Amino acid sequence: MKKLLLLIIITPILVSGQSTDNLNKLTPDEKVMGLSKIWKEVEYNFAYFEKLGTNKWDSLYLNMISSVQKTNNDYEYFRELQRFISFLHDGHSYVRKFSNINLYTTVFYDYYIEFGWLEGKVVVTRISADRKDELHIGTVLVEVNSMSTLEYLNKNVIPYISASTEQARMNEAAYYIFDGLKNMEYSVKFIKPNKEELVLKLQHGWNGNKEMMNKVYPPKESRDNVKFTWLDNDIAYLAINTFSDSSIIADFKKYLPELYKAKKLVLDLRENRGGNTEVGLEIFKYFTSDSLIFGPKMRARKHISSNKANGSRIKKIDATSYSWEKEAYLDYRNALYTEFDYEPYKNELVSKKIVIPTYILIGYKTISAAEDFLVFTKNNKHIKTIGEKTAGSTGSPYFVDLPNNGQFAICTLQSYYPDGSEYVGVGIVPDIEVKRTISGLINMKDEVLEKALELLKKQRK
Numbered sequence: 001m002k003k004l005l006l007l008i009i010i011t012p013i014l015v016s017g018q019s020t021d022n023l024n025k026l027t028p029d030e031k032v033m034g035l036s037k038i039w040k041e042v043e044y045n046f047a048y049f050e051k052l053g054t055n056k057w058d059s060l061y062l063n064m065i066s067s068v069q070k071t072n073n074d075y076e077y078f079r080e081l082q083r084f085i086s087f088l089h090d091g092h093s094y095v096r097k098f099s100n101i102n103l104y105t106t107v108f109y110d111y112y113i114e115f116g117w118l119e120g121k122v123v124v125t126r127i128s129a130d131r132k133d134e135l136h137i138g139t140v141l142v143e144v145n146s147m148s149t150l151e152y153l154n155k156n157v158i159p160y161i162s163a164s165t166e167q168a169r170m171n172e173a174a175y176y177i178f179d180g181l182k183n184m185e186y187s188v189k190f191i192k193p194n195k196e197e198l199v200l201k202l203q204h205g206w207n208g209n210k211e212m213m214n215k216v217y218p219p220k221e222s223r224d225n226v227k228f229t230w231l232d233n234d235i236a237y238l239a240i241n242t243f244s245d246s247s248i249i250a251d252f253k254k255y256l257p258e259l260y261k262a263k264k265l266v267l268d269l270r271e272n273r274g275g276n277t278e279v280g281l282e283i284f285k286y287f288t289s290d291s292l293i294f295g296p297k298m299r300a301r302k303h304i305s306s307n308k309a310n311g312s313r314i315k316k317i318d319a320t321s322y323s324w325e326k327e328a329y330l331d332y333r334n335a336l337y338t339e340f341d342y343e344p345y346k347n348e349l350v351s352k353k354i355v356i357p358t359y360i361l362i363g364y365k366t367i368s369a370a371e372d373f374l375v376f377t378k379n380n381k382h383i384k385t386i387g388e389k390t391a392g393s394t395g396s397p398y399f400v401d402l403p404n405n406g407q408f409a410i411c412t413l414q415s416y417y418p419d420g421s422e423y424v425g426v427g428i429v430p431d432i433e434v435k436r437t438i439s440g441l442i443n444m445k446d447e448v449l450e451k452a453l454e455l456l457k458k459q460r461k
Helices: 028-045 054-069 074-086 149-156 166-175 210-214 247-253 277-287 305-311 324-332 369-379 438-442 447-458
Strands: 094-096 113-118 121-128 140-144 185-191 197-203 226-230 235-240 264-268 297-301 337-339 358-362 383-387 397-402 406-411 414-416
Touching: 028 054, 028 074, 028 397, 028 406, 054 074, 074 094, 074 406, 113 166, 113 438, 121 149, 121 210, 121 438, 140 149, 226 247, 235 247, 235 447, 247 277, 264 447, 277 369, 305 324, 358 369, 358 447, 369 383, 383 447
Parallel strands: 235 264, 264 358, 358 383
Antiparallel strands: 094 406, 113 121, 121 140, 140 185, 185 197, 226 235, 297 337, 297 414, 397 406
């Protein structure tokens, strides 16, 4: 196997006083076993393995064997596993932290800070209320530990992010830019909206000030699974923030009497991180008059051990026709798939439908089953999508246990449009693109919602 050189990533260091006693549960042998589990399961089950290939995956694994054994504690090991699986570039393939690792992301001894990715910059999007006059929302982070923010992201954050698209990766990287252990500290430089420079030392930890945790600016809204309100006399707003389980269908149905009164609709899926595609399907049936609903096509890896044995002896095949030789050839090369039978779903719903001008708000947090929901809408002319590209990641994750109560997930299902075109790895492109801006953040404007409302109002004329 040809070795593939990997970068050595420098992470923030622990300052004096941080105990690592609880972070040394795993032996070097257990660390290699955990790494090997990921290597094995990815090669056998990862839905998009043909884009990676056996040679590259083996080379990555070979280089990681040494690096995981050299990690000083379980936190460093966890980070190495994150880095390993991030090479899949898949949002449904990731490592969950071990039970003995307590990570801080937005909490520092003197500040609560959330960050976002706007206009190609890392920006403060939420701050503890007692600090909002010092560190305003819309403030741009320009330097971390004597590195430019982008350099710091590329060295210390992005290599550990599991994402299928650039838009998802950068937004996740911005939010988790300071993901770390208690007492990790960072020297940072900000540029405020008024162009003033602010230099701070941020250190992870909590001083017990509950007000800092609970009182933030802008205030956090409660994230009900389903939320309804009126935007105008005849324009309804419905947010569905998850398709996690069948109870969401009942939550949605509670608002049907109000929805039936609407002449126009805004359906907000920007916070919907998916769940069960069947739940989304049952809800979508109310928004179309079509008797047939066309959802994603799907396929998954296929393995027959005797095929692999025969395939190892086949050097070349006719790729244009089906034969057992072709199947064996592909199986040996980890490129054999089974195509699931495809037919549209029948819409036999007898209840009244809500077929009115509809704008669906989407963004980088719209992912998985929420993206499958958008596939259902494609043939419906009364529905338009507005906002930013979705995360571009869906599938059926297979969870495998790691030592010390850790877990990793592998995406096992490919999904694509009925015509064969891809949205995984791309994202669903909105019909009308409206990007969030720093100015909109500072002025507390929901630019996507405002544009949808403007367009719906124009339809009256």
